[in-house]
Structures are given as structure tokens and as C-alpha cells.
Amino acid sequence: MKTKKVAFLGLCITLAMILSFVESQIPVSVAIPGIKLGLPNLVMTFLLYKVGWKDTVIVSLIRIVLISMLFGNIQTLTFSVAGAIVSLLGMILLKKIDRFSCVAVSVTGGVLHNVGQIIAACLWTQTAQIAFYLPMLLFSGTVAGAVIGLLAGLMLKRFEKWKL
């Protein structure tokens, strides 16, 4: 791996961590656990198009581990990993199909992140009733994912000529 790439991916991890922190500081007035904008997904969507899926997965997992060590616990780590694995899988697949823009990829990421977390929550508490939140989360995930996807699209345009 080239030095420039190592440095760039390091910056991306840092940026994603800052975005996680910023997001955790936004008070959510809606009383449904799991509703969020998914700011770190901006970095992941961007990276997916810019450097490919392998580095994206690495950056995502490192971010999650570091953020959980700093602010979280084993529970937040479990849920983050569950959401990230499901959403990254979906995003990578959708991008491979190559019939969608980054908006759809990001929406898929947002929605699947919520699905992954609900599955984790059901397993964590051994209670299926938690799926009750799913419709609301699917909706919020779609909206949040679309916003993040549009932003990622703008960024990709600005960075079009920039190469690692």
C-alpha cells in the first residue's frame, strides 16, 4: 500500500470517527431507538466509489472498534458491527450491479443498517417484539440514506479528478 493511501485512509478513519461523535451529540427528539442520520456513512459511500470495497470495510471496522473503545461498550460494539456488516454487504452488492447511483447505494446502506441493528436487538434481548420499530426505522433509514447519498454524490463530483 502506498504511503499516500495509508495516510488518506487514516484521515478517513479520523473523519468518520469525528462524524460519529458529532452525530452522538445531536439530541434525537424522536423517541425511537436507532433513528439517526448516519453521518459516518458519508465516508463509507465516498470510499466505496473512490478506493473500492476492501479498504472501505477496513476503514468502517476500525472506526467502529475505536469509537466503541472511546465512548461505548460491548453492547454498542455488537450493534454497530451488526449494522455495519449487513449494510456494507448490501452497498457492495448494489454497487457491483452497477445500475444505481451512489444515492441508492447509500439508501440501501441506511436501511440495511437499521435492519441489522433490529436483528441484533431481537437476538440481544431474545425478544421478537422489537421488530415493532422496523417500519419507522425503514422510513427514517431511507430518508437519511438519501440525504447522505446526495452529499456523497456531490463530494465524488468534486473529487472526480483527484487520484490516490
Added chain:
Amino acid sequence: MKKNDWILIAAILAVVLVAFLAVNFFKEDGAYVVVRVDGKEVAKYSLSENGEYPLNGGTNILCIQDGKAYLTSATCPDHLCVNQGKIDQSGETITCLPNRLTVTVYGAETNDVELVG
């Protein structure tokens, strides 16, 4: 954005709409709540009786007032379960993930119920 993007988003929103309609269709006024810890039923409380109940050895306190159930305090740091507010429709659930605890509302007709508390 491509045309396919819109199709995908519309498809997801259609699923959401169907889910919402289904939930609302089967929704009814709740009669009692079931408290589960780690998936096991630990308590049932009637919604028609006002009261305050410590749950799970006191980690969360459940309050039932005017036919609505809500949590008034919790030992977890995020207090998401307290912020989830009041529930009174069947299917509605309050979740406290750190304590692995859920409170779910059930309607009247759901078979024989032996109310505790």
C-alpha cells in the same frame, strides 16, 4: 440520481407503507402489558389499574396511569427507554437494550390472561 434509484426508493417506501397499514389494521386498544427480560416473561400488568412497578430488580420503573404505560426511570446511561414515552396500543413496545428489557402492550382478546399485580 438515476431512474433506478427512484424505483428502489419507491419500492422501499411501498414496503414501509404496507407495514404501517398492516400495523394500524391490527392495532387495538391495549388491555395489559407484558414485561420481558432476556426474552422471558417476568410480569404482566393491567393497563386499567394505575400503579408503579419496579422491574428487573429495580433497574427500570414502570408506571401505568390512565391506561398508558411508560418507564419513569432506568439505570442505563442513555435513558432511551424513558424517552420512548407512553404506549397504549397493542404491539407497541418500549425497549431498554442495556438491561435487555422490553415492555409490550397486548389487546384484550388475546386468550386467557391472568393478570398479576
